[in-house]
Amino acid sequence: MNLFATIRSHPLTWIILVSVLLAVVLSFASPYFFTVGNINNLMKQMSIVAILAAGQAMVIITGGIDLSVGSVLALSAVTMGWLIQAGVDPVTAAGCGLIMGTFCGFLNGFIISRGKIPPFIATLGMLGVARGMALVITEGVSYQVLEPFFLFIGNAKFLGLPIPIYFVIVTYALVHVIMHFTVLGRHIYAIGGKERVARLQGIKVDKQILKVYMISGFLAALAAVVMVGRLAATPPSVAQGIELQAIAAVIIGGISFAGGRGIVLTALVGALIMAMITNGLNILGISSFWQQVLIGVVIITAVWLDNLKRSDP
């Protein structure tokens, strides 16, 4: 096949071009943008949203949505903080946090597939429940986490790159493999394409949906590990509204909200673009109030361009 045509039509091509363009513009706008310090900073800033966006992308490709990731992140973080406070060693605490996140995802998936409750509503419920539980457990206070294990994850570098970036790389590598090389991934695309057909063809739709929400919950807890490392604390109000950023990253990446279409890796670039906008505006000294405006505009533009591209041929 024509290599050029393949590259041209690949969903990653355009979004990578856009992000490179943005990087070039920002480099000209501020000499500080393209420095090692700032790039590291940028990667750290983007890592949490990027990890969440990977799970969110999988969910959206099934035709669902997960509004609860921010709250699940908080509940997982608080779980870790509470256990550490109680004298549990940090690795076990992190493990329990991951289990907590996965369990929340399990509840989401269970309610959606068995209870036949739309994902928007089920995860909206979980958004409230998980955040509320985080507040109940802590009674509203933030635990301090000064364990070297977490501080290492939040602040150390390996081969010149901040540790959170390795979390991002491993997450996307695994999710990419799941989506494109395994039966589960194939089923996710089939369910997002036409759920009824998937059912008729013998796909265990409920079981696979359950797995997807569990993965999303697990990744929210993984993001919590990074978050705790960076903050050295577990405020129960952490990551409020971050689910919208994760969803925005997925949309900017060009993954269809209707389901069945798109590549998870584009969500990573989407997260990168959003982080660059925030970071760039900070460097340029533009009010952070404008960032939200700009990101809103970018989301709508991204979808609009995507529509134009699709109706083009």
Add this chain to the structure above:
Amino acid sequence: MATPSPLVEMRNICKNFGGLQALNDAHLDLYPGEVVGVLGHNGAGKTTLMKVLAGAQTATSGEIRIEGQKVTIKDPTDARSYGIETIYQELALCGNLDAPANLFMGREKNKWGFLLKREMKRETEKAMSKLGIRIKSVDSDVEIMSGGQRQSISIGRAVHFDAKIIIMDEPTAALGIEESKKVIELICDLKSHGIGILWISHDIHDVYNYTDRIVIFHGGRNVINAKTEDFTQNEIVSMIISGLPIIKDAAK
């Protein structure tokens, strides 16, 4: 001539949707190498009966035997394990996936959960060429293919997995004349290989010419179960509409 044992026997099948009785004591037989036309209005119960056999719905009560063995069909996977394949009217394809993904949907070839893509692609190409259908590239998404190509994937799916029983829900409804002819040729070919075919339709024209027997449903009940040649097309139409059997002289 010895009568072979039936491939499918459905006995006293009842199906209720809430208060609505979609099937009331429905019966059906299918013998190897036989094409049976399943006829009736919309809502007559024919599609529901087929869905029960295909595992898309479960009967409220009744008995299904496959090759004499009593079986329980809870879901499409059960049905497939008994060699029952279904070609749905709307073809039941995912437009966002390519031909191999659709052909193997729900039973992907895999090793430890990892897809064996190349093998599935090869087998898809083989299956398509066996049906005499040329598809430029099986890698294209199904939604950009023509109606005939999509139909061939849907049929290829049924044929590829060594079906003994094929349920066809209006297989020619969405097709042009050429493509319909191909489907009918294929039905004849499958029949000659001893496969039993249930052909659902409410258009009796083709059904009349190519089926051995007809089963007519009306209001969830059997109207008649007879050799196609015993009736004229007009008589069949009148039974579909009225739901009343026409009693023929047994010693014709």
